[in-house]
Amino acid sequence: DAGVTQSPTHLIKTRGQQVTLRCSPKSGHDTVSWYQQALGQGPQFIFQYYEEEERQRGNFPDRFSGHQFPNYSSELNVNALLLGDSALYLCASSVPGLANEQFFGPGTRLTVL
């Protein structure tokens, strides 16, 4: 049983560029959450997708947007990249009603130069 997968593993961009990160949830999971984890910090909630809609959002600007597809996979898009966007971006999947036992992917390491 494949767990949560993310691509790419690493990414290097320059300021002002746009980036798209991808996530496939664990089999049987229909809810995807995205987190940003800066070095030495805990993950910060960006938003969550369920039934192809953004269900809840954390304190992140509109430069951060997402999408969920009918097969439950998801994308995270970040526009107008800033140096401060450099972080590990984590995707987590879960099944509603199970008290949010989230299973995380390996993450995408984004470096903005």
Add this chain to the structure above:
Amino acid sequence: EDQVTQSPEALRLQEGESSSLNCSYTVSGLRGLFWYRQDPGKGPEFLFTLYSAGEEKEKERLKATLTKKESFLHITAPKPEDSATYLCAVLNSGGYQKVTFGTGTKLQVIP
């Protein structure tokens, strides 16, 4: 706003030396408290969910407990492979599934 504070920030133990990690939380109605283990450069690995004060869960050398204001992760006779960052997180009963994480405790177990 929900808050999670973990202590200590870092802990160094000799192999076999038992200890506890602390997670203090403030949340408007607790739906669940979670413990995760994170190895460097990897995603968090789910360990436990605790739902109500007094609850305890165990897995190998780890035991998690919960009170109304804090949770403890007890590590009994740790081994070097237990070295990792341990993250605590809470989910409140108001919103959907916005989970708030602490900054973690970095544990190093020395042979």
